[in-house]
Amino acid sequence: MAGVVTKQQERTGDVRLGRIGKGVRVLVALAGIGLLINGSVRASDDAWPFGPMSQYAGMIADDASITYTRITARTDAGTTVDVPLNIEGAGVARAEIEARTGEIVKDPSLLQAVADGWARKHPDKPKYVKLELIRDTTTLVDGRVVGDPVPEVLATWRVRR
Amino acid sequence: MSAATPTSTSAPEISRGQRVANWFTPKIALARIAWLRTILYLFVILDMHAFVRDTRLKGEHPGLYQPLFLARLFELPKPSVANTTTLYVVLIVFCLIGAANRMPRLAGWIVAPAFTWWVLIGMSDGKVDHDHLALVVALWVLPTVAPGTKHGTKGCTFQWRREVSPYADQTRSEAAGWAIRCVQISVIATYFLSAVAKLRGAGWTLGWPGSAILTWAIVRRPHPVGEWLLQYPWMLHTMQWAGIIGEFCSPVILWLKGRWQLLGALFFIGFHVANTAILMIHFLPTVVCWLAFAPLERIVPWFQRRRSVRRQAKGRSDRDAGEPEDQAEDSRQAKEQAGA
Numbered sequence: 307m308a309g310v311v312t313k314q315q316e317r318t319g320d321v322r323l324g325r326i327g328k329g330v331r332v333l334v335a336l337a338g339i340g341l342l343i344n345g346s347v348r349a350s351d352d353a354w355p356f357g358p359m360s361q362y363a364g365m366i367a368d369d370a371s372i373t374y375t376r377i378t379a380r381t382d383a384g385t386t387v388d389v390p391l392n393i394e395g396a397g398v399a400r401a402e403i404e405a406r407t408g409e410i411v412k413d414p415s416l417l418q419a420v421a422d423g424w425a426r427k428h429p430d431k432p433k434y435v436k437l438e439l440i441r442d443t444t445t446l447v448d449g450r451v452v453g454d455p456v457p458e459v460l461a462t463w464r465v466r467r
Numbered sequence: 468m469s470a471a472t473p474t475s476t477s478a479p480e481i482s483r484g485q486r487v488a489n490w491f492t493p494k495i496a497l498a499r500i501a502w503l504r505t506i507l508y509l510f511v512i513l514d515m516h517a518f519v520r521d522t523r524l525k526g527e528h529p530g531l532y533q534p535l536f537l538a539r540l541f542e543l544p545k546p547s548v549a550n551t552t553t554l555y556v557v558l559i560v561f562c563l564i565g566a567a568n569r570m571p572r573l574a575g576w577i578v579a580p581a582f583t584w585w586v587l588i589g590m591s592d593g594k595v596d597h598d599h600l601a602l603v604v605a606l607w608v609l610p611t612v613a614p615g616t617k618h619g620t621k622g623c624t625f626q627w628r629r630e631v632s633p634y635a636d637q638t639r640s641e642a643a644g645w646a647i648r649c650v651q652i653s654v655i656a657t658y659f660l661s662a663v664a665k666l667r668g669a670g671w672t673l674g675w676p677g678s679a680i681l682t683w684a685i686v687r688r689p690h691p692v693g694e695w696l697l698q699y700p701w702m703l704h705t706m707q708w709a710g711i712i713g714e715f716c717s718p719v720i721l722w723l724k725g726r727w728q729l730l731g732a733l734f735f736i737g738f739h740v741a742n743t744a745i746l747m748i749h750f751l752p753t754v755v756c757w758l759a760f761a762p763l764e765r766i767v768p769w770f771q772r773r774r775s776v777r778r779q780a781k782g783r784s785d786r787d788a789g790e791p792e793d794q795a796e797d798s799r800q801a802k803e804q805a806g807a
Binding site: 319320321322323327328329331332335338339342343345346347351352353354355357358359360361362363364365366367368370372374393397399401402405406444446449450451455 | 487488491492494497520521524528531535536537583587590592593594595596597599600603604611638639640641642645648649652656657660661663664665667668669670674675678679680681682683684686687697700746748
């Protein structure tokens, strides 16, 4: 694109664009704006970077049930801990676990990867011996949080050595 | 369009089309591009380690990889240890070269696709973040600007030597202005299109600001400030209204000038500070691109002026103390440069 630009020096020392260089740039900018608008109106996240800016753009009703998925672990030191669902922790993000909840419920052995990830990244820490996939449900009343979340165990997995 | 206005026949009259074209290509000093190159290419390195940092991990465990549209369109290979490691090394090397304003166009044309691919892989596990638009656009437009040389902007792609200090180059260029404008539009689009997404998310109604979305977000991302706010839903609704109104009005900033534009920028930076406090969402890749609005080209002249004033003062006191004459000469030169 830069190759077709013809430039000429002005008396002030300003560098101006040639007709083609300017025209192409304006068209590229307009096309980009068009793609962005199209993405926001019709596309999904799949169209990144031209997809909709949909983070936190959803509607949550005043009586909604808010779910939160987590994994707890029994360790070989006899303690029960929350598994850190991030890259540094067990090497897997919460969003990935939430996206695959259905699969994990059907096949709890998928949780083995979480225990393996933790053991690989933290060889000196207590190992996980049993994992539970838990969904906490918080129910809103008139848009307010009332009471503690209700936990529900979705899947249990005894870790293979 | 112009045929309908027969009165405008004088030569210097510019048509509406030209005025639009000029808006997209304002004349901006090349120094601003040089500063942005340094800041943004270094930011990319930070980004690769702090934000989109799981790309290499996805190379090791590509099990969850779900390629996004662009990756499918260009048939990009599945992430592997080999290609993500290569991508990592290439990005680090050429970001450093570009940040030094050496061979900035060559480095830029390598970093732009490489980082786009890096982010594409990072976001290919079902979760897409929306804070990278302006940064990615910036990386694609920066290499379109030729750096200044002694004989104007010839823009040799492979030139290692820098003939003029890029950070002080006050040559105003329309090509630089276009690149800056593109980044500015992308920054603003990030906000404006968020408002559009909120309308769409509520079935094209204005239901979003009155909904319990922030409550939902805080419950799912518990955090002391957020949990305290949960007791006051009206405060959360006020924030939602302020947010969506601000986002809708954001395009105004493109036409504001000087102090008013600064005020608009500060509003949105405050918005990010609040988001960080409540939701731990920082949006730094967008925040750093706000610098496209800042008159960075004034940094060097400002610094030179300050230095020359200080040297002058020092030169005077030194001469009083019987110091050699060459320091006074130095300060005179610095002053002349600053005035240039």
